[in-house]
Amino acid sequence: MLHHLLHLDVVLFSFINYHHARFFDGFFTLVTWLGNGWVAIPLTGGALVLFTPRPLLAKTLLFAAIAGALTGILNTQVKHHVGRPRPCAYFAAASAPGGFARVHVVGEPLQQDSFPSGHSATAFAAATILALVIRKRSILYYIPAVLVAYSRVYVGAHFPLDTAGGALLGCCTPVVVIYFFRRRASSPPAVQENPYDQ
Helix, strand or coil, rough: CCCHHHHHHHHHHHHHCCCCCCHHHHHHHHHHHCCHHHHHHHHHHHHHHHCHHHHHHHHHHHHHHHHHHHHHHHHHHHHHHCCCCCCHHHHHCCCCCCHHCCCCCCCCCCCCCCCHHHHHHHHHHHHHHHHHCCCCHHHHHHHHHHHHHHHHHHCCCCCCCHHHHHHHHHHHHHHHHHHHHHHCCCCCCCCCCHHHCC
């Protein structure tokens, strides 16, 4: 079962990564940066400051900081434990004709620690944090996250399964964190009615 899943993962990667164009090279290079912590953290923090009621702001920012940090820590630990090779290293080790030519790489040809995708985890954690706190039109927060996940495959940095694992980690961690916030406080982030939802 796992063998078939990994094979499908490689096939899907090849399909996505093969279909590229100069315009999309530039577009997805920009999109993929949304999953970088140095970009995602200020954007998410700024949105929370703008749209969170002031009485809940400090608690909300604490929740976001814990959820974001925990997502990063868990992602790094899983990466080191799994040690999956990146697409470039995988195709090179498989002695595929052309080696690196089998992978369309935009940016640095990364080699190791492919699963899960850190950019995807960060992007989906940011989307989930915003969805839990602001709520209004929360589905829209996931559009950039999905684009980030797709971009990681497009630029040759990750397999689709890596991005799916990162997305799952990014979605679940803030949910678990806010669950404990709600157990420990009578008015945790997003528990009281948000006036911006009206």
